[in-house]
Amino acid sequence: MLQIKPILSMLLRSKSSPLLLLLQIILSVAIVANASFIIHERLALMDRDSGVVEQEVFDFTMYSFDPSVDLVQQQHKDLQLIRDLPGVKSATFSSMTPLSGGGWSSSFTIGTSEEDERSAPNSAMYYGDEQMVDTLGVKLIEGRNLRPEEILPTFTDSGVKGIVSKAFADQAFPDESAVGKVIYNGNLGEEAIEIIGVVERLQGAWVNSDNLEYSVIIGVELTNAFMRYLVRAEEGTFTRLKEQIPEVLHKDQKNRVIQNFTTLTEHRTSVYRDHELMASVLSLMVVLLLLITSLGLTGMVMFNIERRTKQIGTRRALGATKRDVVSLFLVENYIICLVGGVVGGLLAIALGQQLMQHYDLPQLEWQYPLATIVGLVIVTTLAVVFPATKAAKISPAIATRSV
Amino acid sequence: MLSMKNINKVFKTDLVETHALRDFNLEVKEGEFVAVTGPSGSGKTTFLNIAGLLEGFTNGDYFLDGVNISNLSDNKSAAIRNEKIGFIFQGFNLIPDLNLAENVEVPLRYRGFSRSERDKRVKQALEQVGLGARMKHLPAQLSGGQQQRVAIARALAGEPRFLLADEPTGNLDSMMARQVMELLEDINKAGTTIIMVTHDPELARRAQRNIQIVDGQVCDFTMYQGGQPQLVSDNVQAVS
Ligand SMILES: Nc1ncnc2c1ncn2[C@@H]1O[C@H](COP(=O)(O)OP(=O)(O)OP(=O)(O)O)[C@@H](O)[C@H]1O
Ligand SMILES: [Mg+2]
Numbered sequence: 001m002l003q004i005k006p007i008l009s010m011l012l013r014s015k016s017s018p019l020l021l022l023l024q025i026i027l028s029v030a031i032v033a034n035a036s037f038i039i040h041e042r043l044a045l046m047d048r049d050s051g052v053v054e055q056e057v058f059d060f061t062m063y064s065f066d067p068s069v070d071l072v073q074q075q076h077k078d079l080q081l082i083r084d085l086p087g088v089k090s091a092t093f094s095s096m097t098p099l100s101g102g103g104w105s106s107s108f109t110i111g112t113s114e115e116d117e118r119s120a121p122n123s124a125m126y127y128g129d130e131q132m133v134d135t136l137g138v139k140l141i142e143g144r145n146l147r148p149e150e151i152l153p154t155f156t157d158s159g160v161k162g163i164v165s166k167a168f169a170d171q172a173f174p175d176e177s178a179v180g181k182v183i184y185n186g187n188l189g190e191e192a193i194e195i196i197g198v199v200e201r202l203q204g205a206w207v208n209s210d211n212l213e214y215s216v217i218i219g220v221e222l223t224n225a226f227m228r229y230l231v232r233a234e235e236g237t238f239t240r241l242k243e244q245i246p247e248v249l250h251k252d253q254k255n256r257v258i259q260n261f262t263t264l265t266e267h268r269t270s271v272y273r274d275h276e277l278m279a280s281v282l283s284l285m286v287v288l289l290l291l292i293t294s295l296g297l298t299g300m301v302m303f304n305i306e307r308r309t310k311q312i313g314t315r316r317a318l319g320a321t322k323r324d325v326v327s328l329f330l331v332e333n334y335i336i337c338l339v340g341g342v343v344g345g346l347l348a349i350a351l352g353q354q355l356m357q358h359y360d361l362p363q364l365e366w367q368y369p370l371a372t373i374v375g376l377v378i379v380t381t382l383a384v385v386f387p388a389t390k391a392a393k394i395s396p397a398i399a400t401r402s403v
Numbered sequence: 404m405l406s407m408k409n410i411n412k413v414f415k416t417d418l419v420e421t422h423a424l425r426d427f428n429l430e431v432k433e434g435e436f437v438a439v440t441g442p443s444g445s446g447k448t449t450f451l452n453i454a455g456l457l458e459g460f461t462n463g464d465y466f467l468d469g470v471n472i473s474n475l476s477d478n479k480s481a482a483i484r485n486e487k488i489g490f491i492f493q494g495f496n497l498i499p500d501l502n503l504a505e506n507v508e509v510p511l512r513y514r515g516f517s518r519s520e521r522d523k524r525v526k527q528a529l530e531q532v533g534l535g536a537r538m539k540h541l542p543a544q545l546s547g548g549q550q551q552r553v554a555i556a557r558a559l560a561g562e563p564r565f566l567l568a569d570e571p572t573g574n575l576d577s578m579m580a581r582q583v584m585e586l587l588e589d590i591n592k593a594g595t596t597i598i599m600v601t602h603d604p605e606l607a608r609r610a611q612r613n614i615q616i617v618d619g620q621v622c623d624f625t626m627y628q629g630g631q632p633q634l635v636s637d638n639v640q641a642v643s
Binding site: 396 | 448451452455456457458477478481482484485486490492493494496498500501502505508509510512513514541557561569
């Protein structure tokens with residue numbers, strides 16, 4: 001049977017040891033609740049879908065240092081050579097690579113006249129050709145893909161076609177279809193891009209940006225001395241292709257540096273490294289805190305058993321069963337944990353509020369302190385049951401044998 | 404009421420075997436007040452512990468109130484201790500962090516009594532030992548004699564058939580010892596069977612019946628006759 005009242009008075013009359021433990025529990029709950037919330041946030045960020053078939057895509061860079069080469073012609077030849085390699089599904093030049101942490105972006109202007117002129121959200125700009133959509137593996141959900149003849153050699157004020165991510169389309173044109181609309185890369189009327197398609201999802205390069213989901217694919221050729229290429233190939237062919245591509249391209253024209261072959265999986269790992277590190281450090285902290293708390297509990301129970309050997313024997317002599325002895329220690333520690341948990345939970349919320357103000361974190365959800373308290377009850381049970389079971393084995397004869 | 408036949412108790416520690424009780428035989432009738440004396444280490448506490456189901460015995464037969472005590476489960480023993488037996492210890496064994504009322508309440512909670520029943524019995528028991536006004540005091544605030552009276556109240560509150568006391572006056576001066584003894588005599592008059600271990604020959608003489616344990620056996624005993632204790636002081640003195 002539960003004996004909350006006498007145990008409570010016992011606790012209230014005993015001196016410092018439960019107080020210190022209580023303090024430890026309060027702090028643990030406050031920290032663990034916030035830490036697990038941050039961990040969850042980070043993991044959720046890392047879990048976002050880029051829209052790209054990351055396991056099949058890689059990029060590399062090319063620097064052509066021979067000024068006599070016709071870069072336009074050479075690029076067409078290069079792309080053909082890459083596409084002809086076994087295992088390659090598609091390839092394109094590109095102004096940037098998703099999740100790479102670097103690239104191009106712009107705030108586009110929308111509107112037909114100065115009265116209804118407004119800005120579209122700042123978006124990643126993927127210059128690429130008709131194979132860009134296939135190379136990234138993004139899913140076209142409206143309109144159509146770019147055609148080879150629509151890839152213009154330079155950015156002119158008209159005729160440029162583009163494809164936008166659905167997030168961009170929804171934001172820029174909330175109530176209507178984006179297909180057929182025009183956006184301007186500059187002031188109204190300048191560098192017009194006609195939207196011909198919408199893809200379900202395509203992230204930009206900056207994973208910490210609020211505008212990560214806004215992307216525009218632009219059908220304009222890039223032929224600089226420094227170029228970036230995206231290749232989609234069958235899984236498992238990357239190690240071979242990163243040798244083969246420089247080989248075939250150098251055979252055709254050797255005056256260039258081809259390097260930085262990186263899979264999108266690698267880009268993802270490095271762009272999320274800080275998040276990953278933060279999540280692991282915090283997880284370690286949570287585990288350590290729970291461990292320390294449970295050790296503290298076990299320690300206090302063992303100390304109390306030592307101190308109360310005669311009392312336990314006496315209780316047994318007076319009719320306590322072994323279960324009564326175990327529950328004596330369980331109830332005692334549940335009381336400490338419950339008080340610590342509630343105060344710690346409130347402290348967690350206060351701490352969360354501070355973190356929210358100073359570190360740009362979302363508000364701590366109430367489930368986290370609650371889950372932490374539940375976790376604490378489990379930890380308490382585990383930490384207490386073992387020594388308490390040993391205490392229950394104390395012989396009732398202790399009552400007469402010890403003075 | 405209590406019947407022990409050929410009880411043996413052997414303590415085994417690493418190399419030594421101690422025969423604390425050897426072929427121990429004893430019958431105690433309902434309502435008796437038995438004083439147990441004997442030299443130190445003779446097995447008095449061992450006998451009392453076995454009688455009170457605080458420890459088991461190596462072999463022999465023990466019936467308490469008609470119940471065969473060998474092979475009782477741990478829970479069943481706890482229940483019998485709780486319902487039928489009251490214990491009084493030399494060191495009082497009160498719980499220092501609980502006040503007097505809470506101390507007396509401990510066995511009643513294990514019994515599963517309702518709150519009102521517990522309150523009634525706690526009050527009654529503390530009043531019976533003359534401490535009804537100090538329910539909220541902590542044990543440390545009382546003298547030794549008062550603490551032992553609280554322990555007696557704790558033993559009485561469950562209205563046991565049996566009261567077992569191991570040197571209940573061992574830690575008390577003679578005045579307080581006499582008070583405690585008078586209390587025990589009152590309890591015995593009200594019908595409770597009492598077995599009391601004591602080193603004090605004067606107190607032992609006041610009991611209806613004296614038994615002496617020497618070397619783990621009942622060596623000598625004196626039955627009362629016709630309600631008048633017949634004192635065999637030579638025996639008792641020979642012991643001390
Ligand atoms: N747990 C134990 N383990 C081993 N030996 C024990 C144990 N308890 C008691 N003994 C031994 O059993 C014998 C009887 O001990 P017991 O405590 O019953 O004596 P006693 O008559 O109560 O003595 P005293 O008057 O000093 O209290 C002693 O030799 C003692 O050393
Ligand atoms: Mg003894």
